[in-house]
Amino acid sequence: MNPHVAHLPCMEVFSIQDGELTLQGVPVTQLAESAGQTPFFAYDRAMIDHRVAALRATLPPEIHLHYAIKANPMPELVQHLARMVDGLDVASAGELALALETETAPADISIAGPGKQDHELARALESGVTINLESPGELERLAELANRHGRTPSVAIRINPDFTLKTSGMQMGGGPKQFGIDTEQAPAVLHRIGELSFDFRGFQIFAGSQNLNTDALITAQNGIFELFNRLADEAPAPVTLLNMGGGLGIPYFANDRPLDLDRYGEHLHRHVAACRQRFPNVQIVLELGRYLVGEAGVYVVRVIDRKVSRGQVFLVTDGGMHHHLAASGNLGQTIRRDYPIALATAMDHPAAEDVSVVGPLCTPLDVLGSRVPLPYAKPGDLIVVFQSGAYGLSASPTYFLNHPKAAELLV
Ligand SMILES: *Cc1c(COP(=O)(O)O)cnc(C)c1O
Secondary structure (H helix, E strand, C coil), X not given: CCHHHHCCHHHHCCEEECCEEEECCEEHHHHHHHHCCCCEEEECHHHHHHHHHHHHHHCCCCEEEXXXXXXXXXXXXXXXXXXXXXXEEECCHHHHHHHHCCCCCHHHEEECCCCCCHHHHHHHHHHCCEEEECCHHHHHHXXXXXXXXXXXXXEEEEEECCCCCCCCCEECCCCCCCCCEEHHHHXXXXXXXXXXXXXXXXXXXXXXXXXXXXXXXXXHHHHHHHHHHHHXXXXXXXXXXXXXXXXXXXXXXXXXXXXXXXXXXHHHHHHHHHHHHHCCCCEEEEEECHHHHHHHEEEEEEEEEEEEECCEEEEEECCCCCCCHHHHCHHHCCCCCCCCEEECCCCCCCCCEEEEEECCCCXXXXXEEEEEEECCCCCCCEEEECCCCCCCHHXXXXXXXXXCCCEEEEC
């Protein structure tokens, strides 16, 4: 099999039939017919379930597993995940509406994100979800709304920790940040929550996203529990919630290795035991996005044209950065590396040539694969981009050049 995809954890769940990539027993060419078009994203329930089961088997049983909807807000997928996990995290009124359409109890839904507008806070207040406060100003606006609506908000404080998660793909805490309340400001905010007699639940401490370094994640765990212990002393009521955020990474590029979940889980067992001893009623939440859905998704595009420019083969496809910005390299701000990519109908063929897989947009940034070794492909063939279940379609500039939207299937 194509060495760029053979090692992927999802290949233990997907299968290959007659050389063709198959999800849940359905070959990709048939999925294209069901979708009624290319390009499309397909998300495999079995891979999601496999990932949830692995987490349940490895993490301490007390851990509450939440899904962060922003990773992939496809409604059917959210419904499926809601049945598999213990809660949902949302970051906007739109996502809140999606979460409230599931069977998840409002007490197991939290809303985070800077700049929550009054209408979003009001909706959160009315529905009884936990509001993760991001600033002292937001607390005061919530106080006014609570007063007006005659309701007591359930709140947690999102903390901008005084440590950073090193080697993280994206840092969400440490230093000056728009996210969360600085550790130093937390005592004053906690005091104010006490004055307001809000239902105080606890803390969210989220350090960073897309981390594949198990050691760094363990160091972050240490920091999170140490900080939680410190902050709990200042709380206006017994703390009942520690939300550790998300951030577990998945392998995208040639040298990436999956993280060591066993070691991560083993370390977490110790922290959870100690924490539950001091706070018997605390609920410890791990709120994952990418790790739950990233590897369950593929993006499938069709070759429209095959051309050779000065010796370089280009496969021009009907999909690209307007559906899958991350796979194209996020607007060229970083050194571009290829997501795992394959010819969907020739998974077991050896590579015949190095090709550039590009999209239809009028920008040189619209690239899905640069000089990737693939079997010979011709117009009409399907190309598949793996690891595409998180931060794909909903995180892409779909209006750019006004091509049709990608379809989405949950299989
Ligand atoms: C994005 C986000 C997550 C999920 O992050 P992943 O890296 O996808 O696991 C969790 N919590 C909050 C508050 C977020 O903003």
